[in-house]
Amino acid sequence: MDSLEVFLSSKEIYFLSELLGIEVIIGLKDPYEGFTESEIQEDWLKIKDGLVEREIIFERETYQIERKHAILINAMRPESICCWFSLIEGNQQVSSHYYFTPKLVVKKSIDSNNNLFKIELVGTPKEALEEIINRFSISSSKVGSVNSYIPRSVFENILALKEKPDFDRYVMTNLNSEEKILEEFITSIKTFQKAGQFEIMTWVDHEQKWDHEDLHFIQGENGVWLTVPEMVDRVELVHIKPTTLGEFEGQLKKMIIGRLKE
Incomplete structure (x- = not known):
């Protein structure tokens, strides 16, 4: 064009x-x-x-x-x-x-x-x-198999870790057992390289309402993670799961191309 x-x-x-x-x-x-x-x-x-x-x-x-x-x-x-x-x-x-x-x-x-x-x-x-x-331009490598739902407050606490001057000691003394399960994800926060967000907003005419969907990722030295905000039984959670470049591309295409065909 x-x-x-x-x-x-x-x-x-x-x-x-x-x-x-x-x-x-x-x-x-x-x-x-x-x-x-x-x-x-x-x-x-x-x-x-x-x-x-x-x-x-x-x-x-x-x-x-x-x-x-x-x-x-x-x-x-x-x-x-x-x-x-x-x-x-x-x-x-x-x-x-x-x-x-x-x-x-x-x-x-x-x-x-x-x-x-x-x-x-x-x-x-x-x-x-x-x-x-x-x-x-995310990494094509995939981290381990950790796939977890955690409260949004816990997720935000983990994100704040990279600002701590003594990261490792803080992790040892301050994280609860629920957070320590996410050791690989925490390592990505420690070695933070980039983070991205992709949000979609469309108007659904026959329902007369806005449709919204978003996708977040964080990349550290050991791979890329998708972080998906969700609401379960009125509790704000974040779904954390490892991903690859191919999976990430597929998710983006599904979000956009799927809507264009509707």
């Missing part, structure tokens, strides 16, 4: 979505929250002139959106599958929203240098999945 991208402020995205009749864009906070109607109308005059000058919209009376930019904004409709990707590696965090349609995928990410959003055409759903998987 041809390269296609544009840099827009949140107000410009909001304005263009209004022109296209898009009621909500997932992953975009309303930039006019708290504004009065007159303040919004006054600001929109400036937004319109700026977009006309950049040839993103044409004709000062009808404000028709230039076709290639309309393609990008249209892909962000709630009917699309919105995927939020986040990766923590070292002291850096990167994140983006991907909007999947059956034929193409658009990505929205923050350009921190200009306080703008970069909106770009990624390609087909298959190409977008490959990009996401490559960005995660």
